Amino acid sequence: MDKEFTVDPEGLHQAVELMSRDFSSAEGFSLPIELPQVGMGSTVALNSLAPSILGGAARLGEATSFAHMDPPTPWITWAITLWNASLNQNLLHPATAPVARQMEKRVVAWLAPFFGMNGGHMTPGSTVANLTALWSARECAGVTQVIASEGAHLSIAKAAHILGLKYLSVPIDANGSMDAMQLPTNLSKSALVLTAGATSTGAIDPFVLAGRAAWTHVDAAWAGPLRLSKHTHLLAGIESADSVAISAHKWLFQPKESALVLFKDTEKAHAAVSFGGAYLATPNVGVLGSHGATATVLLATLLAWxxxxxxxxxxxxxxxxxxxxxxxxxxxxxxxxxxxxxxxxxxxxxxxxxxxxxxxxxxxxxxxxxxxxxxxxxxxxxxxxxxxxxxxxxxxxxxxxxxx
Missing domain, CATH: 3.90.1150.170 (Aspartate Aminotransferase, domain 1)
Structure with a gap:
């Protein structure tokens, strides 16, 4: 048996020990220009890369870190991510991820009710979640146009472009929220995207608009988790949407890449974005084909906290x-x-x-x-x-x- 594919307690212990060292003043590792003909071995590679990977990274959990939407992650996520890497589960097929698929369903079932949704699935980030939601909107509601505010994330315009939909940007008010007075009168062919936590300002669009268009999608990548807090009222009305995107790798403190797309009518939405194949036991739902067990990390965090x-x-x-x-x-x-x-x-x-x-x-x-x-x-x-x-x-x- 190839020992590189078995548990090496000493090597893994060394990896954890290196995490506790201070590499802030290290010069780092000078990488070869070309792929080495002969490898240096896993232990040597680990020690060689530590100064660059651990010492050269941004320290998101430092006392002075207060600049971006990227949080530190709890140690339980490091452990589960290690397990996931060792198992390499593929949620495309039940045979290659029997437990991980069930854990994703359970995590979605836990979180969807906070947003008035009845299901959904995980994606690598809200860019893919937004694309999936608007793809569903095109298929289920026949929308031909996407409308969002000037404060909307660039992924919304990107999704409209990919899907061949027109895109209309609506001005924002003095607080950074969508100016409802600037909306077109006829929204019967439109997917209206409301932002819960604009990237630049954190502004929330008026959720009183939810339900007025053929499809309402809420990009709650940043502020969605407020629904689990005492500030839930800030997102009142989100339950009237048809779909919601949340980045778990923001305010749910998950490693990248982790997000959810949730639907009001999951059965209809998933059916619209599912494809079968001769090699598949079940239809492939959404944008991704092969994808890993990120839900197990989120589930572990939710169980722990x-x-x-x-x-x-x-x-x-x-x-x-x-x-x-x-x-x-x-x-x-x-x-x-x-x-x-x-x-x-x-x-x-x-x-x-x-x-x-x-x-x-x-x-x-x-x-x-x-x-x-x-x-x-x-x-x-x-x-x-x-x-x-x-x-x-x-x-x-x-x-x-x-x-x-």
Whole structure:
């Protein structure tokens, strides 16, 4: 038997031990230009790559990490991901993933009711989830056009292009939400996409619009998990949609790539996007063919934390964003774009020419930037429960003091 395909406790222990080392000052590994003729062996490769992979990566769980929608992941997800890699399950066929397929069904059954949906399936991310939902809309509701706000994620326009559907972008209001007054009167051939947590601003589109078009899809990639928290009212009306997309690798704290597409009428939607094959025991549902057991990782996290544990972490992140927002609003030297709706704080210094210098002085990984109506803004995203908001506020105060 080839030992490279068997459990190596010593090698795996070494991999875990390397994770605890500090490689921040390591120079990294110089890769050969061409594929080596002779391999160096797994243990040597592991040790050689650790400084680059572990030392060169962004540290999403650091106290200063507050810039992006990419969270740190709990250690149980590392363990289950290791198991998944060792088993290499393929959910395309029941024979190659008998338990993993059932776990995906169970995870979907747990989460779908929070959104008023009755089922769905997992995808590698919300880009594929949005594409799948709009594909279903085209097949089930005969839509010929996709309508979304200017704040919608680029995956919506991309999906419309792939599906051969017209695309209409609707202006946003002062808070970054879709301006309902700008919608066309006749939506009988349209898929209306409402965003729950715009990427730049975190804004939520008005869910009172759900159900007015031939098909309503909610891109809740970022803010969807608020439905599991005390902030569920912020997404009131989402249950009137026909489909919902959620990125589990955002506010459900999963490793990439993990997302869900959920449907009001799953049987009809899945039938519309299913294809059979002579080699398949069951029809292939959705965009993906072969795909792995990402649901087992999400299921393990939900079992470990429970509903309460998920809610606690999301609510803590919302509190962090509120603290930063309150600080910005109270400082006359700073400008807040709008009251944060879903844990994203957008702000800037009132002295426009100080923006670039302030950006250079903020801690690496603490703050990202975005452009709104041609203007530059700072953007902080509450995806890291371990972020030290007092440290970030103190740093901003220090930068402002230097400018005084």
């Amino acid at each position: 429970g509903h309460q544990g998920v809610a606690q972490r999301i609510e803590h992140c919302m509190n962090l964003a509120r603290s930063l927002s309150d600080f910005v609003a109270s400082d006359e030297r700073l400008e807040l774009y709008a009251e944060p709706q879903t844990g994203i704080v957008v702000w800037r210094p009132k002295v426009e020419n100080s923006f670039d210098q302030m950006q250079q002085q903020l801690p690496v990984g603490s703050t990202s930037t975005t452009s709104i109506a041609g203007g530059k803004w700072f953007r902080n995203v509450a995806a890291n429960p371990s972020a030290d908001i007092d440290l970030l506020i103190a740093t901003i105060q220090g930068v402002l003091a230097e400018r005084a």
